[in-house]
Amino acid sequence: MKKMKLIIQIPCLNEEKTLPTTLSDLPKKIDGIDEIEVLIIDDGSTDKTVEVARQHGANHILKFTNNKGLAEAFNAGVDACLKLGADIIVNTDGDNQYRGEDIEKLIRPIVNGEADYVIGDRQVNGIPHFSLIKKKLQILGSWVVKHVSGTDIPDATSGFRALNREAALRLNVISKFSYTLETIIQAGKKNLALTHVPIRTNEKLRDSRLFRSIPSYVKRSILTIFRIYTMYEPLKTFSLIGGGIFGVGALVSLRFLYFYLMGNGGGHIQSLILSAVLMMIGFQVIMIGLVADLIGGTRQLIEDTLFRVKKIELSQELNGNNKKK
Ligand SMILES: Nc1nc2c(ncn2[C@@H]2O[C@H](COP(=O)(O)OP(=O)(O)O)[C@@H](O)[C@H]2O)c(=O)[nH]1
Ligand SMILES: [Mg+2]
Numbered sequence: 001m002k003k004m005k006l007i008i009q010i011p012c013l014n015e016e017k018t019l020p021t022t023l024s025d026l027p028k029k030i031d032g033i034d035e036i037e038v039l040i041i042d043d044g045s046t047d048k049t050v051e052v053a054r055q056h057g058a059n060h061i062l063k064f065t066n067n068k069g070l071a072e073a074f075n076a077g078v079d080a081c082l083k084l085g086a087d088i089i090v091n092t093d094g095d096n097q098y099r100g101e102d103i104e105k106l107i108r109p110i111v112n113g114e115a116d117y118v119i120g121d122r123q124v125n126g127i128p129h130f131s132l133i134k135k136k137l138q139i140l141g142s143w144v145v146k147h148v149s150g151t152d153i154p155d156a157t158s159g160f161r162a163l164n165r166e167a168a169l170r171l172n173v174i175s176k177f178s179y180t181l182e183t184i185i186q187a188g189k190k191n192l193a194l195t196h197v198p199i200r201t202n203e204k205l206r207d208s209r210l211f212r213s214i215p216s217y218v219k220r221s222i223l224t225i226f227r228i229y230t231m232y233e234p235l236k237t238f239s240l241i242g243g244g245i246f247g248v249g250a251l252v253s254l255r256f257l258y259f260y261l262m263g264n265g266g267g268h269i270q271s272l273i274l275s276a277v278l279m280m281i282g283f284q285v286i287m288i289g290l291v292a293d294l295i296g297g298t299r300q301l302i303e304d305t306l307f308r309v310k311k312i313e314l315s316q317e318l319n320g321n322n323k324k325k
Helices: 019-024 049-055 070-083 100-111 132-149 165-170 179-189 214-232 234-261 265-324
Strands: 005-012 035-043 060-064 088-091 117-121 161-164 194-198
Touching: 005 019, 005 070, 005 100, 019 049, 035 049, 035 070, 049 060, 060 070, 070 088, 070 165, 070 179, 070 265, 088 100, 100 117, 100 161, 100 194, 117 179, 132 179, 132 214, 161 165, 165 179, 165 265, 179 194, 179 214, 214 234, 214 265, 234 265
Parallel strands: 005 035, 005 088, 035 060, 117 194
Antiparallel strands: 088 161, 117 161
């Protein structure tokens, strides 16, 4: 049977204080897994994250010269894991928020061949150190993501996730802020086998760096969801917006028609102009949707090509590595 290799990746921004605990908590052995390695992605930390990671047994370190953001770190990590021959990739946080022992539970659906992508569900409602507003926002956000992606993931912003090679090769993160929402929507739209398992969280060791202020967090999340949804459902999105504008225009024109038939059309030329303008704009927006839909078709082909190119690249790279050995 083929050997199974698990790589645990941890994106880090200045985590020298909490990284030792996080690393020592990671499992050394899991049933059904032959090798476990750890990859640290250091996103331009200005503290001793890299030294600490080395001292505490990280097998691989990917170091960015400057801060590029969590989404890019996640991407680069997944890419590196694939090149290192990972069959399963687990992402966890450097602040010891998640529990190493839950990794076994998290990867089980993948090991059993039942899922491509597994999200750890923190059961946000029960976390004592989350404020009420943070809980409500997480739940509302997850609800939106559920509907937009057509999946049933209860905790969309969880950073505790596992993916197999198929998912790792298929998902292409493009947003800058965070990979969490985007990869769920993509996985849903690309029909990957997505599932979730309940996990526990540890007490908070420091404040969240991603959830700095509520308005900025909400704004960025809404933008990400809208953008990724539109990317995969351009015609629906634009038709809805265009249809709405056109509909308002049509109602205004009905109003004009009513006055016109009552013999009082002359006094309502403004309504006529407004309705014509609205209907034209609405129609144009729908047409833009058609164009976006055509571009979306091209994107699908490009993504498929990318998938195949990555596979070829990886098979060459892995063969090369084996020969060197
Ligand atoms: N690569 C990268 N990682 C980050 C950045 N900000 C936070 N992180 C990491 O992302 C993970 C989650 O961040 P955290 O501040 O705990 O946010 P939380 O998920 O809301 O608790 C941690 O491992 C951080 O080190 C960043 O700008 N770049
Ligand atoms: Mg955290």
